[in-house]
Amino acid sequence: MFAEILRRLVATIPVMGVVAIAVFALLHVTPGDPAVIIAGDYATTDDIARIRTRLGLDEPFHVQVGLWLSRIVRGDLGTSIFSGLPVSTLIGQRAATTIWLTLFAMLISVGVGVPIGVLAAWRKGSWLDRAVMVFAVSGFSMPTFWLGFILVYVFAITAGWLPVQGYHPIAAGVWPFLSHLVLPALTLSVVYMALIARMTRASMLGVLDEDYIRTAFAKGLAPRGVLIRHALKNASLPVVTIIGIGFALLIGGAVVTESVFALPGLGRLTVDAIVRRDYPVIQGVLLVVSGVYVLINLVVDVLYVILDPRIRY
Amino acid sequence: MAVSATNVGTLAPDATAARSPAARARRFLTRHPTFTAGLAVLLLVLAVGVLAPLWWTGDPLQMKPAQRLQQPSAERWFGSDHFGRDVYTRTVYGARVSLLVGAAVSVLSLALGTTLGLVIGFYRRLDTVMMRVMDGLMAIPAILLALALMAMMRGSVRNVIIALVIPEIPRVIRLVRASVLSLREHTMVEAARALGVGTPRILLRYILPALVAPLIVQATYIGASAILFEAYLSFLGAGTPPHIPSWGNIMAEGKTYVQLAFWIILFPGLFLALTVLAINLVGDGLRDLLNVRG
Numbered sequence: 153m154f155a156e157i158l159r160r161l162v163a164t165i166p167v168m169g170v171v172a173i174a175v176f177a178l179l180h181v182t183p184g185d186p187a188v189i190i191a192g193d194y195a196t197t198d199d200i201a202r203i204r205t206r207l208g209l210d211e212p213f214h215v216q217v218g219l220w221l222s223r224i225v226r227g228d229l230g231t232s233i234f235s236g237l238p239v240s241t242l243i244g245q246r247a248a249t250t251i252w253l254t255l256f257a258m259l260i261s262v263g264v265g266v267p268i269g270v271l272a273a274w275r276k277g278s279w280l281d282r283a284v285m286v287f288a289v290s291g292f293s294m295p296t297f298w299l300g301f302i303l304v305y306v307f308a309i310t311a312g313w314l315p316v317q318g319y320h321p322i323a324a325g326v327w328p329f330l331s332h333l334v335l336p337a338l339t340l341s342v343v344y345m346a347l348i349a350r351m352t353r354a355s356m357l358g359v360l361d362e363d364y365i366r367t368a369f370a371k372g373l374a375p376r377g378v379l380i381r382h383a384l385k386n387a388s389l390p391v392v393t394i395i396g397i398g399f400a401l402l403i404g405g406a407v408v409t410e411s412v413f414a415l416p417g418l419g420r421l422t423v424d425a426i427v428r429r430d431y432p433v434i435q436g437v438l439l440v441v442s443g444v445y446v447l448i449n450l451v452v453d454v455l456y457v458i459l460d461p462r463i464r465y
Numbered sequence: 466m467a468v469s470a471t472n473v474g475t476l477a478p479d480a481t482a483a484r485s486p487a488a489r490a491r492r493f494l495t496r497h498p499t500f501t502a503g504l505a506v507l508l509l510v511l512a513v514g515v516l517a518p519l520w521w522t523g524d525p526l527q528m529k530p531a532q533r534l535q536q537p538s539a540e541r542w543f544g545s546d547h548f549g550r551d552v553y554t555r556t557v558y559g560a561r562v563s564l565l566v567g568a569a570v571s572v573l574s575l576a577l578g579t580t581l582g583l584v585i586g587f588y589r590r591l592d593t594v595m596m597r598v599m600d601g602l603m604a605i606p607a608i609l610l611a612l613a614l615m616a617m618m619r620g621s622v623r624n625v626i627i628a629l630v631i632p633e634i635p636r637v638i639r640l641v642r643a644s645v646l647s648l649r650e651h652t653m654v655e656a657a658r659a660l661g662v663g664t665p666r667i668l669l670r671y672i673l674p675a676l677v678a679p680l681i682v683q684a685t686y687i688g689a690s691a692i693l694f695e696a697y698l699s700f701l702g703a704g705t706p707p708h709i710p711s712w713g714n715i716m717a718e719g720k721t722y723v724q725l726a727f728w729i730i731l732f733p734g735l736f737l738a739l740t741v742l743a744i745n746l747v748g749d750g751l752r753d754l755l756n757v758r759g
Contacts, residue, residue, distance in 0.1 A: 170601025178613050189617055289749070293689070293742035295696050298716065298734030305727050316724075404608035408697050412720070422609065423701050426616040434613050442604040 157454055164446050169221075171442045175435050176220045180213070190233070190429045203233065207431070224439065230432035234425070239436035242421060249319055249417035253409065254402045256337035258395075261345035266391065269352025270379055273360060284349055291346025296405045300339040300412040307335060317414040336413045340405045344398050351394045355387040362386075389460055396452035403441055493754060500750025506743035510736070514560030522554040525710045537728050544728040546718060555710040556733045562622060562711035563692045563740060570629045570691035571684040577630070578637025579680065583668045585638060586645025596642070599635040607632035608697060615703040625704050629691050640683060641676060648672050678755040685748030689741045696737055712737045 179186045187204040188195070203209075208216055223230065229239035272284035308316040314335055320328040359365065360383055368378045407419030414420075418437055425433035484492070494501045528548040537544040543552035585595045602610075614628040648654060654671050662670075698704030699713025700720075707714055712733040719729030751757075 166597050167601045167604060170598050171604050174602055174605065175613075178610075178617060181614060181617050186617070289745055290738070290742055293693075293745050294738045295693055295700075295716075295734060295741075297697070297700050298730065298738065301716075301720070301723055301727075301730045301734070304723060309724055309727075400606040404606045404697075407608055407612070408700065411701055422612060423703075426612055426701075426703050429616055431616070434616055438605055438609055438613055441606060441609060445606065446604050 160450055160453060164450060167446055168443060171446075172221060172224055172439060173217060175438045175442075176217055178435070178438075179207075179431060185209075186431075190431050192429060206233070229436035229439065232425075232430055232433050234428045234430045234433075239432050242433060243418065243436055243440055246416060246418050246421045248321070249415050250403075250406055250410070250419065252322075252333060253336055253340060253406055253415065253417060254399075256333055257340035257344065257402055257405075258398075260337055260341040261348055261398075262395070264341075265345040265348030266352050266384075269349040270356055270384060272349070272353045273356035274375070274379055276357065281353075284353065288346040288350040288353075291342045292350075294342065295408075296339060296343060297408045297412045299342055300336070300409055303335050303339055304412070317412070319413075319415045319417075332413075332415075336409050336415060339412070340402060340409045343405060344401055347398060347401070348391065348394055352384075352387065352391050355390045356383055359383045359387045389456065392452055392455055392459060396449040399445055399448050403445070497750050497753065499746045500753075503743040503746025503750065506739055507747055510560055510740045510743065511564060513557055514564050522557050523551050525555045525558040526550065526708065536726075543732040544726060546715075546726070546729050547722055552715070552729055552732055555715050556712070556736055558710045559712040559715055559733055560736065560740070562705055562709060563695060563737065565622065566626055566629070566695040567688035567692040567744070569626045570633065571688040573626065574630045574633035574637055574687055575680055575684055578634045579641050579673075579676065581634070582638040582641025583645060583672060586642040587649065587664060587668060587672075592642075595638075599638055602632075602635045603639075605632070608694065611694060611698060612701065612703055615698060620704060620706040622705055622709065625695055625698055628698070629694050633687055633691075637683065637687075640679065644676055644679065645672055648675055679757045682748055682752045682755060682757045685744050685751060689744040689748065692737065692741055692744070 185200075185204075187200045187207065187209050190207075191200045191203050208219055211219065227240070229243070231238050232242060235242070268284050268287075272281040275281055304316055308314050315332055318332055320332050322329045356379075365378060365383055368382050369375070373382075403418075406417065407422060409415070410417045410419035411423055418441070422434060422437045424430075425437070494504075528550055529545070530548065532541075532545050533547055535541055535545040541551055541553065543556060546552055546555070585591050610632045611628040614631060615624065618624040618628065649672070651671075654667060657667055657671055695704055695711065696713035696716070699711050700717045702717060705711040705714055707718070715733045716730045719726065722729060
């Protein structure tokens, strides 16, 4: 199995190569000189020339790609045009906020989504099942930021229980840290929770029809034990897949959520960089986030084998 | 797959096959209330957007500084924003942008993705390389890719459509390719081959028709997510330009006034959520109707 993990790790290299080239090619997606676009409407000829040299845009395209790839391999993501700081430093400063946010959102959505999915499947056709399905479809249809504003309006502005926006690092104390993260994490978790509930329900329905479940109920085992130990265990594979796929959803949602709650994370970094056309920063974030996505999916693949010994590579 | 309750339902078409199409449609609509409700809401939103000037609206761009941030009332149903513009009028006009983006993105990404998917699925030599490329492109979260594309383009509805189509294409290619791979082993394709039918004709006459149902279902989901993504891009200031009211940028302008004028965000968001919900319900209904496996 160790050799297999290694083989899969190696297989991610071409994928990351494609990501790196695609992220670089974004600069040239529009016809015309990227330096002019990055410099903006009020730039002088000098500004444009400076940006062109800085980004190496004077070289032929294939040389640019080569330089870019060799830089990334060395872990050099370039420097921000706006602040002059290395992109890796900027990402390092902002990563913690986004990691906490997505982690809490993931915990909330798995913690709520899986149980309600199991219950809905167990009581298929009941009002509970219908309520879960309605929630699943509407959760998937709501714009994340809108939901965020509704929660802010209800819990922060009207009730005054939680802060409206802002972020406190964990060093500033546990309660300030948590209270500022509750609403953003809840906002971000809803789409994902809906997806997990739907997936768990569908997967459980497939398993609950099996003979061994009927046997388990027939010999009088407690429903909770049957549902969790017998059914959920076998229904968990598709749910684990969703955790891998869902990361892309969470990171996309985090960009928008951070903007609603003024959290200084990677999403805000990206949005600010887009407004300033700070391209090295945009490229750096895209590359790092996609890399994490590829790695998480690799871990999910490995988890498969641990969860279901029937799967052999 | 185990025999489940849904398989029992497939016995029904034999009974309905004899009925007229109108009677079958009526039967389907009454049996699937969520599909019917979704379709009704979607048609209503379509009517709202297309006939925007007829719905007792004013000028969506007219500013009345004296009437800024007014609460919803009998004259101003959804209140007014910080420039004194009528939020109801702007929301009604906003439906146009959302529906246009949703429709254009699903049609364009399906057209391009299907063409590429058919070719990649049938020519084995291209397959391995192209699928690695698709894996790479899909590893970049769609919203970040769309944002990065918008950073290189001017804000306009056309560019929003382009920025949303590009991340969607690899996903369509993947779906089409998977179907092509299973269909190409089908007996009818083998028979056609044996009779000397050329590859382009096989793709068009044998493979494409079998793809129509899953692609129609996919179109609804792509449309729904494109409408959400347009709102995200506009909300983040990288989408539809401010002089064209869209649900996303109305809410973006309202975000500074959450405490003073919550209605600027509440109403466009409600319309947006209802529209996307309606499209998703229609998609789920079509999936049942066309017997497409999710």
